[in-house]
Amino acid sequence: MPVSLSARSLRLVPLYAALVALGACASTGGTAPTPQVNALYGQLDQASKSYEKALQQAREGDNQGSQQTLSSALEQLKRASAQCGNSLGCDPQRFFSVYDRLLRLKDGSFSLGDDVEVSGEQVPEGGNAGKTGAASLPQAQRSVTLLHGQQLSELIAMNGPVKAALEMWLTQWRPNLMDAYINYQYLRFQMWPQYQNRDLPEAVLFGILAKESGGKVHAVSRSGASGPLQFMYATGLRFGLSSDGGFDERFDPAQSARANAEYLDEQLKIFNNNLELTLAAYNGGEGRMRRLVGDETSTSFYDPRIYNQLSQETRDYVPAVLAAAWLFLHPDSYNLRFPKVDGAPGNITLTRGASLTELTVCLGSAGGMNDGWFRTLRNLNPRLDPQVTLPSGTRLNVPKLLEKPYASRCTDGPWPILANDLHTAVVPVAPSPPPAAPAPRPSAPTKARSYVVKRGDTLVGIVRKVGCTDVQEVAQLNGIKHEHIRPGQTIKLPACR
Template identity: 75%
Template sequence: MVFPAFSRSLRMLPLAGALLLLAACSSGGGTKPAATPQASQLYGQLDRASKGYETALAQARAGNAQASQQTLNTSLDQLQHASALCPSTPGCDPQRFFAVFDRLLRLKDGNFDFGDDLSAMGNDLPEGSEAGKTGAASLPEAQRSVTLLRGQQLSQLIAMNGPVKAALEMWLTQWRGNLMDAYVNYQFLRYQMWPEYQKQDLPEALLFGIMAKESGGKVHAVSRSGAAGPLQFMYATGLRFGLNTEDGFDSRFDPAESARANAEYMDEQLKAFNNNLEVSLAAYNGGEGRMRRLVGDNTSVSLYDPTIYNQLSQETRDYVPSVLAAAWLFLHPESYNLRFPHVDGAPGNIVLKRPASLTELTVCLGSAAGMQDGWFRTLRNLNPRLDPQASQPAGARIMVPKVLEKPYQARCTDGPWPILANDLHTAVLPIVPSSPPPPPASSPRSSSVSKTRSYVVRRGDTLTSIVNKVGCSSVQEVSEMNELRHHQIKPGQTLKLPTCR
């Protein structure tokens, strides 16, 4: 026998409401005041409630349902009472209550071996299987590692976690356009990216959440820090997971390769942090070394524990709930008055009947298949190795959504549209005479760069790695000095680099 799942869920609701009050009163970090005697008493209640909850779980597993229910009731009453008093108690840190409740949910979701926890995770198990007899602990490790993204459990977390609720509001308001763009971009890339996550038995919602936050599904996105691609790998981390440069192409921009590397990275971090998803996401954003130093041997610690949370950067504090919120909206848009557009992302290809660049194809395809924003982003995403301005020869194969195969034949092989597209693309800009350079000043100001030198690109080089060798320049400066398109380089190419004083 077990204590009823429905009763347990109802008892979670007032507790979630109390913790919502804590969220409104908690600060974003910084130095916390020392605990007063009154706060210390609340912390004592918190500790007793936490131990009582664990005892209730042990009693339930032992088959003592009546004692388990009584212990559970007492512990939840203690936790509800203490959390309600914390905001008005001097020196009480609400973040400690978030951390404890988060850990208790983890105990319930990851190790509870009966009731609604198993039904939420094991719907696809055959009737009478061993998993149905022994509980969630018998499910594959990867399934247990992502219970945060499973139905009721995440609903409970969102109900109590202020940062995730705030992120949900942002995605539904100020970031709504970004969310929609990310969804459309992902649907066309899904056939390349999702299989890589499936291989690691990771949830698709997690992939979407990371991609939505990192790049919005823009394959060629590059951050100021040098992170690149749809999932924003730093160069060194990308190399560790097989993302390198071949023939001048940085494979961080390859959707399938980027998804493979990301899935391998998340699998590695989930194992390192004992399936702690929030901490693993924080490692992806803030650095795995830093998270290992913060967490130490206590891999079950909540990300919202003040000893961890207060040492995170604001970027990482925002990043983790933003990813989880985007993942949750991906799974349950209807619960938030959200409707994603229908996208037919089936893959296809065309063989060019006449030379054309991706920009020319965009012009002649227009709003085919109802794409009001045009097809430029999708064509770029599906053909990351191609310069969108460079004309591709007749006979070249271009990856497109299948819904574009017929429009291409109808619009872009003959008639006025390809002629118009080519005319616009090959337009010659007027030559504007340049002004003569100013005479050198008698006392020139000192500069960190005095002259340039030549550098021959070697296999494996990227613009970021070359700039790092220079030490006094930037990717943008070197790109402009060499008139590079989209920061692309290739082995054997000679670059001009600044010489630093």
């Protein structure tokens, strides 16, 4: 049960003291900082005061004002840290430490003190020493944090692997991240309710989707994992993803999200709500993770006893999912702008026969979709073959913003005619090449000669010496079965011309 705000507020004094101390220590030790650096360090003190103000606003019930105060403090720290990087003698890491804490507070995570108390139970002193991520939190707090979602950031340890994954999503994987976000927004109305039913964080759903398939409903991996959340066949069956009239339900976004939520819920219970271990089980197999972890479910995923025994794929997978989830929560804090997507669901009823490919052509870039609507139409209608012409009267799922463009562009006029002309174009089929002529057989032998088998001889080796016959011919000539010969045996060999 979540702790009341007043109770949590009373335990925040240690954090405030830590922030003030951090700001104070910024101006002591080593070479005396310049006036410019002192001014920047002063902004650390200001961030601490902003935190105190936000806390007071929260105590008074002004949650909106509290969030605005924190947002302003975060913006101030971003600007200051940028200036610090260009100022001799300034330590940017001090800004990042405060920034990270304020960012977590902005999520509603008011349990950062060392004396966190949950449901009246005091955390044993030193019980979480040296642990990171989910393992650094008491068990009851991990459960509340994960299952209530709003404090998910407490489960994500901002360590080296996660930071490296953040960089990948923001650079090399950035196009994949954007595609995944757009695809998810149109699938959200089907997938997110499945997570809500289990009280799981939406950011985790997005993180898994982004890493597994990029939001491509019909994705299939080399290992046979299928669907937007990449279920293996046997695991899918275990969670009710079977065949419905020949359709593999792993490709159904709603059913796949339901099964994924059930899987996570099951594994979170097994691993004591350790999200990192649960994600590792999802990627690397729950059986393997149970054997590695044993009864120590509070251990960190990064514990060498666990981490070093996992495949490179799983070692990369877990921080990649967490990093994508973190960016889903905090895009602005990483200079990332997700596009605005109106994912409201809608539907159309075809007034004339058309395939999904034809609809893609006649819809063009309606609604500002420069990449076209083919992927979205397929994702929202996963049971349909995109090349098959659907009869008039067929009802299709589409984003609501396409209802009017369909009526204006695809029911009459030049675009559906053009689309149909392209779709029905005949591509010449080249005739299959004639079968290759059989290789010429070796010259026919004229007569037979005798050969005495020596120790170590094989029928294949003897035939190679002759060079104009094959094993089958020699075996038939001598009545030999299974190529069995023995030393001293006299056999007949063809004599070549």
